[in-house]
Amino acid sequence: MKSWMLLIGLLTLTVSGMTQAAGGPAIELEDAQNNLRDQDSLQRGAVLFSNYCMACHSVKYMRYNRIARDLGWSDEQVLQNMTFNQARAVDHVMTRMQAGVSTEILGTEPPDLSLMARLKGPDYIYTFLRAYQLDENGNWDNSVLKGTSMPNVLESFQRHSTPEDYAQAARDITNFLEYVGEPAKLERYDLGWKVILFLLVLLLLTYLLKREYWRDIKH
Numbered sequence: 001m002k003s004w005m006l007l008i009g010l011l012t013l014t015v016s017g018m019t020q021a022a023g024g025p026a027i028e029l030e031d032a033q034n035n036l037r038d039q040d041s042l043q044r045g046a047v048l049f050s051n052y053c054m055a056c057h058s059v060k061y062m063r064y065n066r067i068a069r070d071l072g073w074s075d076e077q078v079l080q081n082m083t084f085n086q087a088r089a090v091d092h093v094m095t096r097m098q099a100g101v102s103t104e105i106l107g108t109e110p111p112d113l114s115l116m117a118r119l120k121g122p123d124y125i126y127t128f129l130r131a132y133q134l135d136e137n138g139n140w141d142n143s144v145l146k147g148t149s150m151p152n153v154l155e156s157f158q159r160h161s162t163p164e165d166y167a168q169a170a171r172d173i174t175n176f177l178e179y180v181g182e183p184a185k186l187e188r189y190d191l192g193w194k195v196i197l198f199l200l201v202l203l204l205l206t207y208l209l210k211r212e213y214w215r216d217i218k219h
């Protein structure tokens with residue numbers, strides 16, 4: 001009995017040690033406070049993502065027409081806003097970087113971001129985007145992902161905006177990436193209300209029916 005408990009204890013320790021060793025962020029994550037129901041934020045996030053991230057990153061499981069439908073744009077609008085009319089509505093959202101170029105310049109291939117928000121969570125992305133700092137040699141480093149090969153791509157944006165505006169931009173991009181990670185979430189929210197409404201109507205009808213059935217019966 002005792003040795004069992006010891007074994008379980010050891011296993012728990014190993015597992016928690018492993019999760020910590022598996023590259024947990026070096027600093028406390030900030031709460032992204034993004035809101036998937038905020039369509040304006042999602043639209044801004046999509047445009048920012050196109051302008052600042054698609055030079056290197058893809059979200060290859062998404063198509064432009066799906067984004068259009070979910071974010072309240074027409075096909076023409078999504079292509080105008082995200083591709084300067086350089087793609088078709090049925091195309092997947094691919095990076096503008098040619099294959100191999102990034103490895104040459106940055107030493108690594110930027111990951112596809114389709115599932116990044118599910119993998120690491122929105123708070124991680126939000127904090128990561130706000131964590132670039134100049135080190136003692138005057139080079140940019142990221143306190144969430146130290147020594148990262150991703151340059152501080154939002155530097156000029158940050159320099160030209162107020163801290164609040166920059167926080168909002170990071171939140172909008174995070175929001176967009178969370179949506180991309182699980183597009184059906186938006187539909188589920190929508191469906192949830194309809195289901196509840198349906199159940200309420202059903203409840204009312206059942207109640208009326210019950211009254212009808214019992215009307216002539218003394219009880």
Ligand code: HEC
Nearest residue numbers: 052053055056106108109110111116125145148149150153
């Ligand atoms: C110049 C190319 C480039 C641009 C532009 C760029 N990234 Fe990256 N990004 C990278 C590279 C390279 C990596 C891999 C970094 C590493 O492993 O050190 C990366 C990694 C990431 C990661 C994963 C971090 C992790 O923990 O593994 C996220 C999230 C990310 N980028 C988000 C963004 C967002 C959002 C934008 C737009 C605001 C953006 N990137 C723009 C090159 C880029």
